[in-house]
Amino acid sequence: MWNGEYANLTKMLGGKIIKIEQGKSAGINPFEIEPDIKGNNKFLNINDKVAEIRSLMATICRNYGRTLTGTENTEIEVIVNQLYAEKGITTDINSLYERKGGKLENGKYAVGKIQKKMPTLSDFQKKLKERGKCEELSDILVPFLKGNSLGIFDCESKITSSEDIICFDMSEIKDEFTKLYSSFVILTWAWQKFVLKNREKKRIIACDEAWLFLKYKESAEFLVNVARRGRKYNVPLFIRKSIY
DSSP, rough: OOOTHHHHHHTTOOOOEEEHHHHHHHOOOOOOOOEETTTTTTOOOOOHHHHHHHHHHHHHHOOOTOOOOOHHHHHHHHHHHHHHHHHTTOOOOOGGGGEEEOOOOOOOOOEEEOOOOOOOOHHHHHHHHHHSSOOOOHHHTTGGGGTTTTTTHHHHOOOOOOSSSSEETTTTTTSSHHHHHHHHHHHOOOHIIIIIGGTSSOOEEEEEGGGGGGGSHHHHHOOOOOHHHHHHHTEEEEEEEEOO
């Protein structure tokens, strides 16, 4: 929600409100990945994740009055694949986990599988800079890194919730691009954590002020892809205040 208009309804229905604020970690990582399904087989769809990150980078670049170059498109694909490969993450769903049970970094013990840490935007930008083929894109991403003004999503995913209704409150964010950027990343999280991880439950995704996605070709195509994938999983995407 953009202006807090769904807060009372969410509370009344027993849901959870997650506030997204500029300059604060949102606990949402755009590189998070969950098992997808094709036929009767579960797999990690790294190709779809590459497409998501490419669309995100293209949307960011549009705000700076440019599009991605051919080299940048290639480098995004190479780097995203490398980041997962370095963590031993493949299309095999078992590659998401370190081991069965054991001691965690916080000193606590876990029973069952322990999930690996996912790559982050800082990891992506660092590798982009090291490879030296896309210096301008590397510089553009600096404000989006942890500790900077737009570093909201340069973090590990921390959000866990058992509530059936989750509402993201962006009322503290004032400029349109930051709201578009936030909405984009939140939609990727909703797909990975709200849809793919809970396929046994019927889900609905509502996107407020979706007209912003139509400002740029890449973000508009991303919204359309989410809607198409939603139909595959019987998860309708409701759009509010679209431009016709």
